[in-house]
Structures are given as structure tokens and as C-alpha cells.
Amino acid sequence: MTRTIQDTHFTAQIASQACQRQWESMPADACERVAQCLLDWFGVALRGSTEPVAAILRQEAMLDGGNGVASIVGHPGKMTVLQAALVNGAASHALDFDDVHIHVGHPAVAILPALLALAEARGADGRSLAVAYLAGYEAACLVGAAIGEAHYDRGFHTTATIGIVGAAVACARLMALPEDGMRRAIGLAATQAAGLKVMFGTMAKPFHAGRAARDGLHAARLSAAGLSANASVLDGEYGFLSLLGDGTGRLPAVADGPLELRNNLFKYHAACYLTHAAIDAARRIAASPGYRACDIDSVIIAARASIDSVCNITAPTTGLEMKFSIRYAVAMALGGLDTGSPEAYADDQVAVVAALPFLPRVRVALNEKLPLTYSHVDVRLKSGQVISDSSDSNRPAIDLAGQRERLVAKFHGLAANHLDESRRRRFVAAVLSLEQCEDVGKLFRLIQP
Structure with a gap:
């Protein structure tokens, strides 16, 4: 069932679905899929932390100072949560080796850096992280499906423009914002959405991912602080979907739809x-x-x-x-x-x-x-x-166990220059038992220099 973008309840329905997600109602395979996304993200972030774009953003962040409560992958010390989201987001997309969803572009690099920075600062556990990531991921996919291919074809980089909404929803869910707060977070994210494909092949492309993570996290925090925003930002003639799409899209059904996380695609070639x-x-x-x-x-x-x-x-x-x-x-x-x-x-x-x-x-x-x-x-x-x-290449894996093996091998290859085999194995085990993790900050401590 689809509806036109002139309907006025899409933002509210996405917010409602995100707020209702709970660990107890997560599908049986969802936590394994989140854990695989997390392992892949840490691998590309760790290797990407040595790339020039990551070094530039770290140096720039250090000039601003700040209270360090969030880890920077591959480097000692901590930064503010917003700085960490930006730096880790750009580092994880620097190789263009991160995962893909056809409606979003690169979901993990926009959502996870924001969510992990916030989760570490709040002492969140693995189950809370998994629920929040699923909420943000599914919300981003719904928005991406609604805006349609015209958005990307016209030159927008969906990792940035759609990913920021996913980051905001994920962070708002981790903060347990009520539905009105979730809608404000979506509004504050959507009004900041930016990113152009003309930047592909430059450091600005991974910078897009970092900004989506940072600004999505900021949107959720500002909503929690009471900053007002249009609560139906996605809907109507002058809403996000009409203005950034082609104005003729149709909205996917929010309730009871298939789990888009099952359509996640991992990269095994380090190119677009x-x-x-x-x-x-x-x-x-x-x-x-x-x-x-x-x-x-x-x-x-x-x-x-x-x-x-x-x-x-x-x-x-x-x-x-x-x-x-x-x-x-x-x-x-x-x-x-x-x-x-x-x-x-x-x-x-x-x-x-x-x-x-x-x-x-x-x-x-x-x-x-x-x-x-x-x-x-x-x-x-x-x-x-x-x-x-x-x-x-739009063929999601059906064999989760086989995909896990490939991703573990990929992580070992990416992390070999940073961690010895023993540390890599301990980290992989911790990530793949995410539901047992009592403090997400432990994952950073396992891999930091």
C-alpha cells in the first residue's frame, strides 16, 4: 500500500514506529545483522583513520578543544560527542569500503558514528544500541524509498541527505525521546540535510558522512533540549520529500513493512x-x-x-x-x-x-x-x-553465517596493521555477542592504541 506525499502523517508515523521499537520485539535475526554492520563499520573506520581526511578533521577538532567523553577510532584520547561523530564518520567512509542500502547510500557511516559517540557517553548497553540502530536504519530507508531515485539522479548524495535523518532517529531513540521529540529531531535533521555528488572522488564525500552523523546527533540533542521544529517536515507541498524529490513520489507503508536491514549490502571491493x-x-x-x-x-x-x-x-x-x-x-x-x-x-x-x-x-x-x-x-x-x-550487485546475502565469515575475514584484513591477532579476535567476539555487552564503551577500549 502506498500513499501520495501530500498526505500529512508520514513524519508522525515514522516517529511513532521508531519510538515503539523495543529489544523484546526485535526479529530474531536483527541483532546478528546489527552486529555484522557494527563489525564492518569498525573495520573500515580503523583503517580509514589513517587517511588524510581523518587526520585533517582530527587536527581541526583539536583546535576547538572541548570535554572529551567520546573515543576516536584508531587514536588515543577523546573528544566531544559531536567531534567524535564527525571524525569517526568521515574516517569510516574514507575508503568507500563501507556497507550500502539502495535507498540510503551508506547507512552505517552516517548513523553509527553518531550513535556510538552518544552511547559511549551515556554508558549504554549493546541491546539499547541495537534497538536504536534498527530504528534509525529503518527510518532512513523509509525516507529514502519515499523520496525516490530522482533525488540521487539530480545530484544529491543520499548518504548525507537521508543518512542524517537516520542518525537523528537513532540518537533520539537511544535517548528515549517521546514521539513529539522524535518528530522535532527529524525536522531539525531534515532542515540541515546537504551533500552533492559532484564531490565524489574528493575528501568532501567522506566529510558528508561525518557531517550527517554529527548533525543528526546534534538534531536529537537539540530536540531533547526543547528546540522547536516543524513536526511534519517530510510531508506536504513544501516538505522535505516534495522539495528534494521530484514531487511525484509515493509513500511506502510504514507499519508492518519488511525489515530493510535484511537488504543491507556489504562491500568486498574497495571502490564505489x-x-x-x-x-x-x-x-x-x-x-x-x-x-x-x-x-x-x-x-x-x-x-x-x-x-x-x-x-x-x-x-x-x-x-x-x-x-x-x-x-x-x-x-x-x-x-x-x-x-x-x-x-x-x-x-x-x-x-x-x-x-x-x-x-x-x-x-x-x-x-x-x-x-x-x-x-x-x-x-x-x-x-x-x-x-x-x-x-x-543488489543481491543481499541470505546465508547470515557465511556473511559473518566473510566480514570477520574482512575485519582481520583491515585491522591487521593496527591490532595483533589476539586483540582482533577478542574484539570480533565482543562485537558478535553485542546483546551481552553491558557498556558500548568497552568496544572502543578493546581496539584503542
Whole structure:
């Protein structure tokens, strides 16, 4: 069942659902899924803490001083909760290796840094964290579904513009705000929403995630303090959905809908998610019997036209830009190069990929009718043979145990330069038994230098 965006109760219904979430009513698989999101987030945040964007924001925060009550991943000492949300949010998105939801972009990097900073400061337990994260995640997905693809296609970065609402809802739920307070938090978040796709390939993209976390947390705190805001900000002719969408969207049913957390997608290539389908197709082609990269005559990558403003940088000059080049990503896969580690996208690797003999003959064919997460790759060999494959990266895992194993391995790879194996194992065990955690701050203490 759907309704038009001119209805006036969507904000209220989202707030009501978020406030009603309780540990006792969480689906059986939900805590495991939250724990997996948390493990993945800590891994990318820890490795991302060494990236320049994280260092710049830490240095800037130190200039402001403040009462340190919230941890900074990968670094000793503490900062204010708002500073920690900003710094950890940017660090966790610096690699572009964090999880994805088709309606939100990158939910964890917008929601978890805010929620963890607040939870640590309040001494919250793992169950409270899981309930609050689910509330924020599901709220963000509802808003993202309602605003529709037009919002992203017009150039808005949904991790920032939708993620901020998820962060506000999650923090408001952890603070146990009543429904009117939750609605104010949503209003204060929505009125701050900002982030443009034109920043992709620069440090401003992970900065978006940090700002979404910081500002969403701030919205919840200001609501708790009594700052007023429009309590129906998402609704009506001049509401968030009408102004930032195309004005023709329809609202998803809030009550009794499927759990969107089950549609969460994790990354195993350290590049923009919209390159992943093409990478997977290219890797299967490269594994074909008798395939040799030296035999490639030409390559055609078919992808949705809207990726042109996301991940179609033709000739990247930095490793960060290379993460947003579907052409280079496919060339890496076809050339037998690693696509799954952050080091594969270091600045000095740009020249390595550029030197692949077949790269000048790799072409991207844009097609508006293709699904956003779908790609088709044709490789023509010098013999005239064509090897083809296609993939759609919007395929959530069904096997939770198998996904857990992959995420544990990913965490060990990301954290290896920061923690010895014994500490990594203790941390993984603590995160994956989240419901038994009596103090979320313990998780930070397990990994801090």
C-alpha cells in the first residue's frame, strides 16, 4: 500500500514506529545483522583513520578543544560527542569500503558514528544500541524509498541527505525521546540535510558522512533540549520529500513493512558500489578457460546512464578518483589486479592501471533503461571471440553465517596493521555477542592504541 506525499502523517508515523521499537520485539535475526554492520563499520573506520581526511578533521577538532567523553577510532584520547561523530564518520567512509542500502547510500557511516559517540557517553548497553540502530536504519530507508531515485539522479548524495535523518532517529531513540521529540529531531535533521555528488572522488564525500552523523546527533540533542521544529517536515507541498524529490513520489507503508536491514549490502571491493557489478562480471570473465589479458582487443561496459555522475571518471589522477572510475575498476579485474584491498587504490596504483595495454580500448556504454546496480561486460578478444558476463550487485546475502565469515575475514584484513591477532579476535567476539555487552564503551577500549 502506498500513499501520495501530500498526505500529512508520514513524519508522525515514522516517529511513532521508531519510538515503539523495543529489544523484546526485535526479529530474531536483527541483532546478528546489527552486529555484522557494527563489525564492518569498525573495520573500515580503523583503517580509514589513517587517511588524510581523518587526520585533517582530527587536527581541526583539536583546535576547538572541548570535554572529551567520546573515543576516536584508531587514536588515543577523546573528544566531544559531536567531534567524535564527525571524525569517526568521515574516517569510516574514507575508503568507500563501507556497507550500502539502495535507498540510503551508506547507512552505517552516517548513523553509527553518531550513535556510538552518544552511547559511549551515556554508558549504554549493546541491546539499547541495537534497538536504536534498527530504528534509525529503518527510518532512513523509509525516507529514502519515499523520496525516490530522482533525488540521487539530480545530484544529491543520499548518504548525507537521508543518512542524517537516520542518525537523528537513532540518537533520539537511544535517548528515549517521546514521539513529539522524535518528530522535532527529524525536522531539525531534515532542515540541515546537504551533500552533492559532484564531490565524489574528493575528501568532501567522506566529510558528508561525518557531517550527517554529527548533525543528526546534534538534531536529537537539540530536540531533547526543547528546540522547536516543524513536526511534519517530510510531508506536504513544501516538505522535505516534495522539495528534494521530484514531487511525484509515493509513500511506502510504514507499519508492518519488511525489515530493510535484511537488504543491507556489504562491500568486498574497495571502490564505489556502483562499480561492483561490473567488477564481478569482469572477474568471472577473467576466470574463463583460456582467457588471457594480453589477448583483449576491446571491452564494452554497459551500465545505467546515471552512473555517469557517480563513478565514470574517465582518466583518474589519484587513487581516490580511481575508486569512482568504472572503466579503471573493470580494467583492474580483467588485468588480474586486486580490487578488494584499500592499498589497491593507492595513488601510485593509478599509473599501474593506466599502463594496462588494453585500457585505451575499454569503453563505457550508458543506458538509462538498465537497473542502477546492474552491469554487463563484453570482452572481445583478438581472435574475434566475445566473452560476456553480467551482474547485479543488489543481491543481499541470505546465508547470515557465511556473511559473518566473510566480514570477520574482512575485519582481520583491515585491522591487521593496527591490532595483533589476539586483540582482533577478542574484539570480533565482543562485537558478535553485542546483546551481552553491558557498556558500548568497552568496544572502543578493546581496539584503542
